[in-house]
Structure formats: structure tokens, C-alpha cells
Amino acid sequence: MIIVLKPEATEVEAKEILAQIESVNLKPLYMPGTERIVLGALGDERILNNLNIGAHPMVENVKPILSTYKQVSRELQSHDTQVQFGDVTIGGGSFAIIAGPCAVENREQIFKSAELVKKYGAVGLRGGAFKPRTSPYSFQGLEEEGLQLLQEASKEYGLPCVTEIIDPAHVEMLEQYVDAFQIGARNMQNFKLLKAVGQSHKPAILKRGMSATIEELLLAAEYIYNEGNQNVIICERGIRTFEKATRNTLDLNAVAYIKTKSHLPVIVDPSHGTGIRELVGPMAKAAVACGADGVIVEAHYNPQVALSDGAQSLDEAHFAKLMNEIKPFIQAAGKVVA
Numbered sequence: 001m002i003i004v005l006k007p008e009a010t011e012v013e014a015k016e017i018l019a020q021i022e023s024v025n026l027k028p029l030y031m032p033g034t035e036r037i038v039l040g041a042l043g044d045e046r047i048l049n050n051l052n053i054g055a056h057p058m059v060e061n062v063k064p065i066l067s068t069y070k071q072v073s074r075e076l077q078s079h080d081t082q083v084q085f086g087d088v089t090i091g092g093g094s095f096a097i098i099a100g101p102c103a104v105e106n107r108e109q110i111f112k113s114a115e116l117v118k119k120y121g122a123v124g125l126r127g128g129a130f131k132p133r134t135s136p137y138s139f140q141g142l143e144e145e146g147l148q149l150l151q152e153a154s155k156e157y158g159l160p161c162v163t164e165i166i167d168p169a170h171v172e173m174l175e176q177y178v179d180a181f182q183i184g185a186r187n188m189q190n191f192k193l194l195k196a197v198g199q200s201h202k203p204a205i206l207k208r209g210m211s212a213t214i215e216e217l218l219l220a221a222e223y224i225y226n227e228g229n230q231n232v233i234i235c236e237r238g239i240r241t242f243e244k245a246t247r248n249t250l251d252l253n254a255v256a257y258i259k260t261k262s263h264l265p266v267i268v269d270p271s272h273g274t275g276i277r278e279l280v281g282p283m284a285k286a287a288v289a290c291g292a293d294g295v296i297v298e299a300h301y302n303p304q305v306a307l308s309d310g311a312q313s314l315d316e317a318h319f320a321k322l323m324n325e326i327k328p329f330i331q332a333a334g335k336v337v338a
Contacts, residue, residue, distance in 0.1 A: 001048050002063050002076060003039040009058040014039060017059070020051055031077065036060075042070055042226075067261065069218040071225045072232070077263045083203050083231045086160025086179040088123045088338050090203075090233055091265030095330045096294035096338035098124035098162065098267075099319065102309035103131050103139060104146035112301035114153040116316055120323040123338045124179075125150070125159040126296055130166045131308060132186050139307040147177040154179070162205060162296075168196035175202055185209050185237060185272075188220050198227025205296070207235040207269065214254050218262055234258055234266045235296065238273030247275020247312070250283055256290045267294040271312045277303070280314060281322045288329040294338065297322070 005014060014037045018028040021041045026048060029040030041048050045064060054062045067073040082092040090096045099117040104110045104127040114125050129146030131139060142149070147163065154161035160179035165171065166187060174181060180203040187193050188209035197204050204224055208217045221232050236255050238248025250273030255266050270283035284295045300306045300313040314322065330337055 001041045001045055001053075002065060003041065003053055004060045004062075005037045005039065005058050006060045007036050009037055011037070013058045017053060017056060020053070021048070024048075024051065029071070029076070040065075040071075040076055068215060069222040069262070072218055072221045072262045072264050074261060074263050079263065081230070081232075081263045081265060083233050083265055085124060085162070085203050085233075088160060090267065090338065091293045093335055094293070094338040095288060095333070095335045096124065096267070097122050097323070097326075098126050098294065098296040099299040099314075100126040100161075101128075101300045101306065102298050102313065103128040103141055103307055104150050104163075105139075105142070105307050107149055107152075109301065110149050110153045111156065113299060114157045114159060116301050116319065117299050118157040118159055120320050121337065122159065122299075122323075124296075125154050125157070125161040126163070126182070126298075127153075127161065128164050128308075130164060130170070132164075132166050132184060133308070144173065147174065151177040162203075165193065165197065168192045171196045171200055175200060179203070180205055180233075182235075183207060183220075185212075188212055188217065191223060194220055194223035195227050198224040198229045201229055201231065203231040203233060204229060205233045205235050205267070207237045208239065208251075208254070210238075210240045210248070212239070214257060214261075217254075218258070221262070221264060232264050233293075234262070234264050235269055236266065236273070236292075237269035246273075246279065248273050250274060252283075252286055252290045255287065255292050259291045265293040266291070267296055268292045269296050271296075271298040271309070271314075275312045277312055277314060277318055280312065281318065281325060284322060285326055285329045288326060288333050288335075291333075 021028040026043035099122040131141035162180040268287035303313040
């Protein structure tokens with residue numbers, strides 16, 4: 001339920017109502033605005049109705065939250081959430097470009113790739129240390145050694161870094177090395193992992209599952225948010241369809257739709273969404289046009305020797321072209337480069 005207080009309501013009166021909500025084991029939410037205070041109550045609405053909150057002299061109106069995803073919905077919060085990723089703000093009128101290799105392979109590779117993406121204006125560094133691969137014989141990542149190398153490159157080039165987390169037990173370890181977690185498509189509905197990341201305060205980039213609906217994606221975000229971590233970034237990375245020409249079908253209408261239904265920032269991964277190097281640039285520009293708050297792309301100083309995803313990784317020429325050509329699209333969308 002959403003409880004809108006009258007303009008003259010004070011913080012003390014708001015806390016009295018929140019205490020009533022908590023007394024019947026419902027989850028209270030406190031959302032002070034510029035003009036008035038809005039409260040929320042999550043749980044069995046029949047119990048809330050018995051409290052007769054609407055009769056309180058400082059309550060203007062009470063209305064139900066109709067969407068299944070309560071806290072990440074625009075019904076509960078109309079203004080856009082901004083998430084701080086290192087010293088970079090994602091959301092709120094800026095457009096962030098995060099880039100780097102699929103996986104951290106060795107010191108030379110991650111440092112050269114970080115130098116490359118920094119040179120052309122990326123504001124964040126990506127790189128996987130733990131790699132969930134379809135084949136057990138594929139490169140699985142350097143694990144903690146990879147985290148150490150990623151952190152060193154991040155500090156050397158002044159780029160906040162993000163890596164994929166695949167195990168709830170890794171939260172504490174990863175917190176020491178990275179500025180944000182990435183929850184990959186395969187783990188979008190790993191509910192123990194979502195809860196564990198939700199108990200951290202590190203930003204979480206949540207990727208859409210390969211066959212997930214938009215509602216399932218937003219409910220996965222709700223899991224993280226419900227545990228107390230409000231630093232959630234949605235990532236559209238393409239879904240599996242009958243089309244075989246590209247690795248996935250990049251569902252850009254999902255970006256525009258999510259922006260109308262949720263206050264969370266949304267970024268796009270055109271590398272996984274297409275799987276083809278030459279398509280990354282056009283789809284990144286399309287992501288700007290449909291309202292995305294940023295892109296996360298794969299870039300490697302020498303994709304020909306990459307241990308994973310070389311075919312979709314941008315080399316220096318392609319990355320420079322992308323960074324040059326995307327700027328007019330960002331400006332036309334009324335945003336600024338983060």
C-alpha cells in the first residue's frame with residue numbers, strides 16, 4: 001500500500017504511522033519527498049486495512065500497489081533512481097559506457113584493455129574473474145587472482161570496476177575488490193544469490209535471463225531491493241528466440257517498457273545481445289534512442305587471442321568508432337556522457 005501524507009504532516013507523525021505498520025509485522029517504507037511524505041507498507045493488505053490508516057488525520061489517501069514488483073515500481077516511487085558506481089552516476093540524465101574484456105586472462109591483457117577503454121572515454125571497467133560457461137572445458141576464469149588483477153587495473157586507470165558473481169559465498173570476497181556486482185543471465189533467478197547481493201550495499205547490475213519475461217526480471221530486482229540494497233541497475237542483454245542469425249535477440253522495446261514501469265536505471269549489453277562485433281555499435285546507438293542510461297560492452301586489446309567471446313569483443317578501431325559515433329545520439333536524447 002502507498003500512504004500519502006498531507007503537506008503539513010511532520011516526520012514525528014510519519015514515524016507514528018510507520019510504528020503502527022511495523023507492529024503488525026508488515027514492512028514499513030519511509031519516502032520523504034520535496035512537497036510531502038509518502039509511506040509504504042508491504043505485506044498482507046488485509047492486515048493493513050484492519051489498522052484503518054486512512055482515518056489518521058495526517059493521511060491524505062491510501063492506495064494499493066497493483067504491480068507484483070512493489071518497491072522497484074513507479075507506483076511506489078515516481079522519480080528515477082540514480083546509482084553511484086564508484087565516482088560515476090548511472091541514471092538521472094547521464095549516459096554511462098562501461099567496457100572491458102569478457103574475462104580477465106592475465107595482467108598484460110587486463111591492463112592493455114583498461115588502457116584502451118579509458119583512452120576513448122569509458123567510465124567503467126568490466127572483466128570476469130569467475131566465468132560460468134556452457135562447456136565444462138571452456139576457460140572458467142582466474143578466480144581471486146583475476147579479481148586482484150582487475151582491481152589493480154581499475155586503480156591504475158581510475159575506472160570503477162564490475163565483475164560477475166556466481167556464488168552467494170563470494171559476496172564478502174568480491175566486496176574487497178570491485179565497485180559493483182554483475183548478476184549474469186544464468187543467475188537471474190538464483191534467489192539465494194539475489195538475497196546475498198541484496199544484503200550488500202555494492203551496486204548490482206542485474207542481467208535479464210535468456211528466456212525471462214520483463215516481469216520476472218523486475219521481480220528478480222525486487223529480491224535484491226527487498227533485502228535492503230537499493231543500488232540496482234537493470235541490464236537488457238538479449239533473449240533467446242527462434243532467430244539464429246545473431247547470438248540473441250536484443251529486446252530494446254524492453255528498455256522503453258521498463259522505464260515506464262520502474263524507477264531503476266536501465267543499461268544495455270549489445271555485445272551479448274548480438275554476439276557480432278559489427279552490430280555492437282548500431283545497437284548501442286539504438287539503446288540511447290530508446291531511453292537506456294548506459295551500455296556495457298566487451299572490448300579487448302586483441303580479440304583474436306581472447307579466451308572467451310572474441311567474436312563480439314570490440315578491438316581498438318571498433319571501440320574508437322563507437323565512442324565517436326555515439327556522442328551525437330546521447331546529445332540528441334537530451335543526456336550527457338557520464
